[in-house]
Amino acid sequence: MTLRVSDLACARGPAQVLASVSFSVEAGEALILRGxxxxxxxxxxxxxxxxxxxxTGTIMHEEDAIAYAGHADGLKAQLSVTENLTFxxxxxxxxxxxxxxxxxxxxxxADRRAGELSAGQKRRLSLARLLVTGRPIWCLDEPTVxxxxxxxxxxxxxVEAHLAQGGSALxxxxxxxxxxxxxxxxxxxxxxxxxxxxxxxxxxxxxxALS
Amino acid sequence: xxxxxxxxLSLAIRAGGGFGLSLAFFLIFTALVPFxxxxxxxxxxEMAAGLLWLGALLACLLxxxxxxxxxxEDGTLDLLATSPLPLESxxxxxxxAHWLTTGLPLVAAAPVLGILLNLPGAAYPWLIASxxxxxxxxxxxxxxxxxxxxxxxxxxxxxxxxVLPLYVPTLLFGALAATRGAQGLDxxxxxxxxxxxxxxxxxxxxxxxxxxxxxxxR
Numbered sequence: 001m002t003l004r005v006s007d008l009a010c011a012r013g014p015a016q017v018l019a020s021v022s023f024s025v026e027a028g029e030a031l032i033l034r035g036x037x038x039x040x041x042x043x044x045x046x047x048x049x050x051x052x053x054x055x056t057g058t059i060m061h062e063e064d065a066i067a068y069a070g071h072a073d074g075l076k077a078q079l080s081v082t083e084n085l086t087f088x089x090x091x092x093x094x095x096x097x098x099x100x101x102x103x104x105x106x107x108x109x110a111d112r113r114a115g116e117l118s119a120g121q122k123r124r125l126s127l128a129r130l131l132v133t134g135r136p137i138w139c140l141d142e143p144t145v146x147x148x149x150x151x152x153x154x155x156x157x158x159v160e161a162h163l164a165q166g167g168s169a170l171x172x173x174x175x176x177x178x179x180x181x182x183x184x185x186x187x188x189x190x191x192x193x194x195x196x197x198x199x200x201x202x203x204x205x206x207x208x209a210l211s
Numbered sequence: 212x213x214x215x216x217x218x219x220l221s222l223a224i225r226a227g228g229g230f231g232l233s234l235a236f237f238l239i240f241t242a243l244v245p246f247x248x249x250x251x252x253x254x255x256x257e258m259a260a261g262l263l264w265l266g267a268l269l270a271c272l273l274x275x276x277x278x279x280x281x282x283x284e285d286g287t288l289d290l291l292a293t294s295p296l297p298l299e300s301x302x303x304x305x306x307x308a309h310w311l312t313t314g315l316p317l318v319a320a321a322p323v324l325g326i327l328l329n330l331p332g333a334a335y336p337w338l339i340a341s342x343x344x345x346x347x348x349x350x351x352x353x354x355x356x357x358x359x360x361x362x363x364x365x366x367x368x369x370x371x372x373x374v375l376p377l378y379v380p381t382l383l384f385g386a387l388a389a390t391r392g393a394q395g396l397d398x399x400x401x402x403x404x405x406x407x408x409x410x411x412x413x414x415x416x417x418x419x420x421x422x423x424x425x426x427x428x429r
Contacts (some may be wrong), residue, residue: 013429049293052429068293072286078225079218090214091294129290 002026003048003065003137003168006055008191010040010047016055017043019192024186025137025168030159030182033172034130039187041172042070045139048170066133069143073126077115081106081125084114089132100131103158104151119146120126127155130162138169152177212300215291219308229274233313234320237270241324252329259328260338260389266324267317267342268349268382274313275353275374276360276367277370278305279424283361291393292428302420303413314346330393337392341402343386348409351416352377358420362427381408 008021017040025031031039046052048059049068056200075084085097099153100118104124109117114125123146138159144152156177162182171177223230244262245255282288291301321342322335330338356374360366384404391398 015221051289051292064295066293068290070286070289072289074286076285076287076291077221078222078227083218083221087214088290088294090217091291091296093295133294192212 004060009055010043011055012043016192018190027166028163030169030179032184035187040105045141049139066137067130067133068139070141073122077113082110089127092133094134100128104128113147140171212409215304223312230312231350233273234316237266240266241327259330260393263384264386269326271349276359276370278357279361294320298421298424299417306351310350318342333395334393338389339400341385341388344406345381348381348412351412355416355420358423370424
């Protein structure tokens with residue numbers, strides 16, 4: 001399962017953030033995205049996940065291959081840990097949530113409502129969701145926020161296991177996860193510096209319809 | 212797909228889900244009417260069908276901003292947009308869940324509240340039928356409005372302003388069916404037109420709502 005990106009330009013709102021980004025991620029490989037705050041790591045991941053259309057360039061991967069996890073946990077406070085995972089499993093057409101519960105040690109919390117979990121526990125539940133998607137390419141935005149050392153290691157183990165099964169991962173993070181088969185991509189050279197925010201209404205559908 | 216519907220239904224009936232708010236609003240609205248227009252049964256029974264339709268419409272409006280806003284706030288909408296479910300079916304399912312938790316209880320409550328307003332006996336079947344075929348249109352049009360305003364903080368008022376004019380045809384034909392029923396006239400034509408609006412909205416608006424969501428998720 002390969003992800004190939006060539007000559008990609010991404011925008012956040014009207015402003016172009018990144019230009020001519022090219023890289024590829026092979027099966028079994030992790031790519032760590034680095035760059036200062038505001039460099040465009042989130043924008044790049046959202047573009048890859050298909051949430052933001054790219055300005056130019058191509059993203060090549062098999063259909064329905066990407067699992068995205070952003071800053072927000074995407075949990076429902078009124079549902080229990082099991083219910084949250086079962087919901088995502090039904091959306092992604094998988095049925096077994098036990099490996100996901102095991103990988104992030106969520107069995108003791110299985111019946112707790114997500115709203116009663118601590119920030120770190122919520123993050124673990126949110127990461128466990130990746131395992132029930134059954135998708136090969138993980139696009140993760142700061143996945144270790146609010147995780148302690150033990151659970152960061154647990155997360156690294158889960159990523160290693162995912163890579164060993166032929167999956168791949170793109171991870172925007174500032175810490176060292178100690179992954180064995182990981183490359184680092186510094187996105188600083190791709191920052192679209194000095195490029196004018198082309199047309200501020202370029203992505204406005206109403207203006208587009210009129211012209 | 213069933214998973215999303217089941218989740219939305221169970222979220223609606225749990226604490227803070229807002230189930231029953233619309234129903235309570237409908238009850239209070241109907242109970243307040245005699246204070247405003249006077250208690251004479253003759254005048255009330257003339258207006259009852261239209262007032263019940265208006266009350267149901269306003270009650271429906273009350274919970275529209277929850278359709279997408281909560282999922283947008285906690286990041287679920289981003290994840291749904293990257294899931295195998297097309298956003299068109301997400302919009303359609305969420306409108307269906309909204310109708311099941313809001314519209315359908317209003318249909319069930321309307322005949323009971325009809326007694327409060329002295330609704331003529333002949334009007335009951337027409338009122339129930341017109342609400343039953345008309346309220347789904349309110350949920351679908353509302354879901355479209357909610358998709359347009361998702362991401363706007365305190366967008367509820369803007370949503371109401373956008374959606375209310377779009378509710379006019381449904382209100383017009385739905386209330387006409389119930390009123391004609393109350394006068395003992397045949398109300399098939401307005402009833403069929405109400406159903407037509409619902410079917411048209413169900414066929415087109417999920418696509419419009421999905422397009423609006425895509426723009427708002429960028």
